[in-house]
Structures are given as C-alpha cells and as structure tokens.
Amino acid sequence: MKALSCLLLLCSFPLLAETGFQPVSGSEYLSPQMREMQEDDFANPGMETVDYGRELFHRVDEEGHRCAECHGEEGRGLNLARIASYPIYDPEQERPITLQDQVNICREERMDNFPLVYDCKELVGLETYLKYLARGQVIAVQTDGPMKPFYEEGKRLYHQRFGQMEMACFLCHDQHRGAWLRGQRLNQGQSNGFPVYRLSTSRITSLHRRFSECLASFRAEPFLPGSDEYINLEVYVNARGNGLKIETPAIRD
Numbered sequence: 001m002k003a004l005s006c007l008l009l010l011c012s013f014p015l016l017a018e019t020g021f022q023p024v025s026g027s028e029y030l031s032p033q034m035r036e037m038q039e040d041d042f043a044n045p046g047m048e049t050v051d052y053g054r055e056l057f058h059r060v061d062e063e064g065h066r067c068a069e070c071h072g073e074e075g076r077g078l079n080l081a082r083i084a085s086y087p088i089y090d091p092e093q094e095r096p097i098t099l100q101d102q103v104n105i106c107r108e109e110r111m112d113n114f115p116l117v118y119d120c121k122e123l124v125g126l127e128t129y130l131k132y133l134a135r136g137q138v139i140a141v142q143t144d145g146p147m148k149p150f151y152e153e154g155k156r157l158y159h160q161r162f163g164q165m166e167m168a169c170f171l172c173h174d175q176h177r178g179a180w181l182r183g184q185r186l187n188q189g190q191s192n193g194f195p196v197y198r199l200s201t202s203r204i205t206s207l208h209r210r211f212s213e214c215l216a217s218f219r220a221e222p223f224l225p226g227s228d229e230y231i232n233l234e235v236y237v238n239a240r241g242n243g244l245k246i247e248t249p250a251i252r253d
Contacts, residue, residue, distance in 0.1 A: 021174075023241045027250060029178075029187040034199075038251040046128070046197035046249025049204040053129025056122055065111040067126075075133045083130055084137035084246055087235050089146045096150050096235050099127050100226070118226030124206045128195045131248035139192055139246065141239035154236025157229060163220025169237075184253045190241040191234070193250020200253055207234055 027035055037043045057067045057075065071077045082088075087096035097105070100123045104115035116123045143151045158169045172181070173189030180186070194207040205213075208230045212222035223229040 021240075023190060023244050024188050025192055025241075025244050025247060026187040026190050026252060027193065027247060029185050030251070034251055034253075038193075038247070038249075044197070044249060044251060045202075046195070046204055046251065049125055049128045049195065049197070050132045050249060053125035053127070053132075056126050057129055061111060061113060063112050065113070067106070070106070070110060075130070078130070078133060080134040080137050081140075083134040084139050085141055087141065087150075087231060087238065089142065089150075091146075094146075095228075096147060096231055098226075098231055098234060099130060100124075101231075103127070103130075118224075119206050119208050124195055124204060127206065128204060128249055131195070131246055134246050135248060137246050139238060139241050139244050141235065141242055143235075143239045143242075147235065150232050150235050151239060154232040154234070154239075157233045158236050162215055163218035165218045165220075167218040169214070169233075188240075189237065190244060191237045192241045192244040193247040193252070195248060196250040196252045198252050204249065207237070 027038060030038070041047050054074075057071075058073070060066045068075075083099065086099045086102070089095070090097045090101075100118060103123060103126050104118075107113040108115055141147075161168045169189060172186050177186050177188050191207050194210070195204050196210075197203070198205050206225070208225040211230055211233060212225070215222040
C-alpha cells in the first residue's frame, strides 16, 4: 500500500512539458549542504571506496602483476577522456563493454588472472577509483555506427513499463523530474556521478545496482548485473548525459 500511495502521489503532479532535453546533473538537485559534502574529499563518504580502489589498483596479485604496471602510478598513464566514453563498442565481442568489463579484460589478457564477478566489491572499487581519476572529464558516449542498435535497445528499456506498478524510468526522470517523492526530489537520473554514495543506504552504489533497486521498487524482477539488458540501458543512460562532467563519487539521498 505504501508503494501504491507513493505512485498515486507521483501521478498527481502535472507532467512537465518537453521543450528540448538538456542534461542536468543530479548534483543540481541537491541541497547546498549535500553539494558541499560531495565536493569536499574529506567529508565525502564515497572517498572510502576511492581509497579502496586505489589500493587494489596498486596491489600486486598472485601472478606478480598490478594495474599500475601498465597505467602508471596513480593512473598517470590512463586515457581519462576514454574513461568518460564508456560503454564503448568492442569489435571482437561485437557488443558494448562497460568500464567493469574492461577491467576484467585487462585481468584476463594482461594479468593472466580470472575475471571478477560483475559488480562485486573489487570491481566497484576499481570502477569508483577510475571514475574519480576522470572527474571533470566530459561524458561522450557513442550513439551511432555499431553502437546505434544497443543505444536504441537501451532507450526502449528506459521507456518500458515494468512490474506490478507498471512504472518506467522515464516516468520519474523525464515526465516528473523536479517533483517530490518519499522526501526526495526526482532528478533526471543522470549517471555522471556513479558509482554514488547513497546516504539512505550508507553505501556506495553502482549503476547496475541502482537499476535493480528501481526495478525492485516497481515490484519487478531485476535483471542480473552485467546482463545485456543493463549494459544496453547503461549505454542509453550514459549517452543521455553526454556533455556533463564526471562527478564520481557523487552523493545522493
């Protein structure tokens, strides 16, 4: 009943007129206090995960390898602009790969190690650290060429209604953005701050975990982290924020 009442409350707001979409970071919807917390590395609780990812990046594994061998101490050899372009199309796999996928590819091909389970603590830690290094880089996800069918499928999923409540991503983040729901102001659902630290759960949250949390709130069966569905949805959601700057680790309610 609580979920249903929230849905009825949401639907009571008038729809916002679409006059041309302009991406706006979720940080713009934060209170001044929360925005200040996000921008202060000493106050931002997500920095604990950044430090964990940094330690993993420099840690020597059982095979005697470490990420810093190829990418430099503190990631100085990384192409930060490329980090802001994920997911990217991989011609060998003939599909988009995420930043977590790329970490696993490096583990297998360059470090002679087993891949990690998608969205596990280690991968989320490394993803958070890499995105933190790329803070300020402009998101630029490809949407044409070989990426177009995956982008279109992600767009379809973004507009598809799920679960007993027949909710869809666009209802909250397009039609009703700016409205209040459960004490939170609905934003555009931009992904430029992910992984984010959520104060309501007191933990770092990856984008795929957030997808699952939303589907669960719709009373729908979530897809698996790293699934084709979530990767296609990530392509669309990330591309929807093209032009925004990376803010990882962002803070959200």
